[in-house]
Amino acid sequence: MKIILGISAFYHDSAATILIDGKIIAAAQEERFTRKKHDSSYPFNAIEFVLDFAKIKLCDVDQIIFFEKPFLKFERLLETYVAFAPRGFKSFCMAMPVWLKDKLFQKKMLFNELKRHDNNFNEIKKIYFSDHHLSHAASAFFPSPFEDAVVLTADGVGEWATTTVAIGKGNKLEIKKExxxxxxxxxxxxxxxxxxxxxxxxxxxxxxxxxxxxxxxxxxxxxxxxxxxxxxxxxxxxxxxxxxxxxxxxxxxxxxxxxxxxxxxxxxxxxxxxxxxxxxxxxxxxxxxxxxxxxxxxxxxxxxxxxxxxxxxxxxxxxxxxxxxxxxxxxxxQPAAGDAGGSLGAALALWHIEQNNPRKIYNEDSMQGSYLGPEYLQKEIEEQLDAAGAKYEIFKDEELLDKTATDIANEEAIGWFQGRMEFGPRALGGRSILGDPRSEKMQKNLNLKVKFRESFRPFAPSILREDLSEWFDLNVDSPYMLLVSNISKDKAIEMTEDQKNTFGIDKLNIKRSEIPAVTHVDYSARIQTVNKKTNEKYFRLIEKFKEKTNCPVLINTSFNVRGEPIVNTPLDAFNCFMGTDLDKLVIGNCYLDKTNQNQFLQKDYKNKFELD
Structure with a gap:
């Protein structure tokens, strides 16, 4: 058994990933544990989680790989400051002490941090460094369902590269241009x-x-x-x-x-x-x-x-x-396309490219729906809710899904917390806020009363895969909410001449389709296709909603407020529930009604998090 720990940290979205014999076992972002959005610090909690989930100690890990090369990054900073001198002297003076103290000697610093997880860990030679864009490219190619592919990565900047093209074939991946x-x-x-x-x-x-x-x-x-x-x-x-x-x-x-x-x-x-x-x-x-x-x-x-x-x-x-x-x-x-995914890509690059291990290709992909984070047993959920003073009822799956689908059809806003947490920036039916897409007021209400954010922000539809092409101009899987397509012509509502002449935010209030809450002002939507194999409970909920309404679509937005990371624990979910105008919380098999809760447990959530 070969175990690799991948780490990304110190810029934004720190994260950790564990691979066992090349299989993705667990991955999570540090922000979910610290409750600090885009947390860039050493991902202590994320590493603790992935080790714990894999039931291993750090000294059992064979290799630890960091997602970029600090020396190359330092070289880029120095050369940039020299090239632009004397411009930038102020930021040079601010950046250099941090580099000279911490970042340049990252191997030693990582070693010291890693010892906090396991006193018996004493092999600094287990620590490796990947290239930033190779980590991105590997995260895109190796989990993909393709034998060969062109791999395009584009971001702000890694060490030197900002855009790269790589070619992937089997277990090989090579960057061709930058x-x-x-x-x-x-x-x-x-x-x-x-x-x-x-x-x-x-x-x-x-x-x-x-x-x-x-x-x-x-x-x-x-x-x-x-x-x-x-x-x-x-x-x-x-x-x-x-x-x-x-x-x-x-x-x-x-x-x-x-x-x-x-x-x-x-x-x-x-x-x-x-x-x-x-x-x-x-x-x-x-x-x-x-x-x-x-x-x-x-x-x-x-x-x-x-x-x-x-x-x-x-x-x-x-x-x-x-x-x-x-x-x-x-x-x-790649659903974790940003720097968090670098922890996964670095580990996969080490396994396939450096160690020449064969690659297993799956029909959908090998990301397991991106449900790679923590999961809570029913007993743990009840313990956390009891400790928080929550009032709840427990229902078997069938009744729970029926009640929740009815609530959504009644235009209630639902906090939905099930199974493993998602890896990447999108909630995909594990840690989601759900609503009725047919409602004309739902988009505005969710934005202003639940998410505390700008009213123009669109919401995504989750749709049963088999109903996709009936509702949208799309007929390919989009499990990670990373493709935008237009609403089908027969579901769209044509705008009048007067409506076409409206400006700016006034466009928001015009009903454009049978599912106005997820139809953006240009008739587009950011689609998530839901598949029974990767998320059965969520799939069955949407099926139940379709039985009641003839609509196979739900509003799906991340379970958090503006400026807050997506909820991670049952307690996070309860706090968010009590700090917003969510009507119900469905967490494991527990069902919470806002009207039954102790009003003294309400939270001032609006000012809790720094606005993003």
Whole structure:
């Protein structure tokens, strides 16, 4: 038996993964345990969990691999500061002490941290380092259902690379070409995230959600001034508009002058049509680049499968556009496409590439629905709920599913906590908030009363796989909510001329389909297909809802409030339930009604977490 522990940490979304003989056993992000969103610290709790789940001690682990190479990253920082000198001296002075004290001697630091898990661990030579983008590429290719594939990774920056192309065949994976820092599609998108007043490294999906409210009127300006895009999709950014290479902000005055407005201050400035148009413009440019790259890769390598990872692969709208263009026959996106997935990719790269172990290919994929986190027994759930003072009833599965489906059909908001927690940023029916997609008021209510977030943010539909093509213009699996497609024509409601002329956020209140709560303003939806094999209880709940309503779709959003990581434990779930306007909580076989709870247990949840 060969055990590998993969670790990603110290930038954002720290995580840990355990492989046993190449099989993914467990994986989780540190944020879920510490309750600190995008936690970048050493993933002590995540490592404790994966070891515990695999029932092993750290000294039983054969190899430990970190997802990137600190020396190469340090070299990039030094060379960047030298190249841009004297610009950036201030951030150089801030960065260097941290590097010289901690990051440069990461092997020793990791060794010291690892000893905290197991005093008997004393073999520093068990620690290895992978390359950042190789970790991403391995996380995309090795779990995929393909024998061979083109693997495209794009994010902010790893050591030097920001975009890479690799070719995977069997158990081999080789990076063929790269685009290097400071030219980065991820950082370009983040620059606009920053400009519109959202948080870099977490607000990018807000920018994507805002885009359909605007028109891409600044597309020409971006392409003419900020980025030079070649025919094959490779690109070059004009650094005179940006500050991220050396400064403490993403953009500079020249960038602001180009678009005619200062950076939006989220504390006191509302989102306007200008910000919606900016969002639409950068989204369109991103899609164009991704499509150009995909087309040139298909032409060059003539392989029919595409795998995607890196933060940019979480841009499910761009993924949907690549699929629509029918460039590749099949597309597979790693559900933990960001840095958390680097812990998984590094471990898989070590197992397959370095150690030449054969690869087993599964029909769907080898991610097990991405349900790789902690699970709680009924007894543990009851203990945690009792300790919290919760009032609950216990029902057998059939009655529990029937009651929950009835509640959803009555437009109630349900906290749903079942089975293993998801790995990656999306709730997939393990730690979800559920609602009725047919309700016209559900999107607004969930956003404002439960999630405490901006009303424009769209919700995803979970749909039974066999009903997919009847409701959406899509007929491929989308188990990880990483493909966007349009609602079927016969389910859509045509807008009147007056409605077409509405602007911005007013578009939100127009009913566009039979399932308005999950239909975005451009008739699109971020789809999750649900399959009986990977999540039977969730599948049966949607089936039960379909029996009652003739609708095989539920609203599925992550079980948390804005700025909070997805809930991990039964206690986290109860606290979130008591701090929001959720009506019911269904956790294991326990059923909690808000009206039966002790009102003194209510939480002030709205101000508990720092806004993202």
């Amino acid at each position: 685009i290097h820092f400071p030219h980065s599609l991820g950082l370009l998108y983040s620059a606009f995230t920053y400009y519109t007043g959202f948080k870099v490294n977490s607000g990018e999906y807000k920018l994507m959600g805002l885009a359909p409210y605007g028109k891409p009127i600044f597309e020409g300006k971006i392409k003419n001034k900020l980025i030079d895009i070649k025919e094959d999709g490779s690109f070059h950014l004009d650094q005179s508009y940006f500050n991220y290479a050396t400064g403490l902000t993403m953009i500079n005055k020249k960038f602001e002058n180009l678009f005619g407005q200062k950076v939006r201050n989220p504390k006191n400035e509302k989102i306007t049509q200008f910000h919606m148009d900016i969002a639409a413009s950068i989204q369109k440019v991103t899609e164009d680049i991704m499509i150009k790259i995909a087309k040139s890769l298909k032409e060059e390598f003539n392989i029919s499968n595409l795998c995607l990872a890196g933060g940019v692969a979480l841009n499910c709208v761009a993924n949907g556009k690549i699929l629509n263009e029918k460039i590749f026959d099949n597309i597979w996106v």
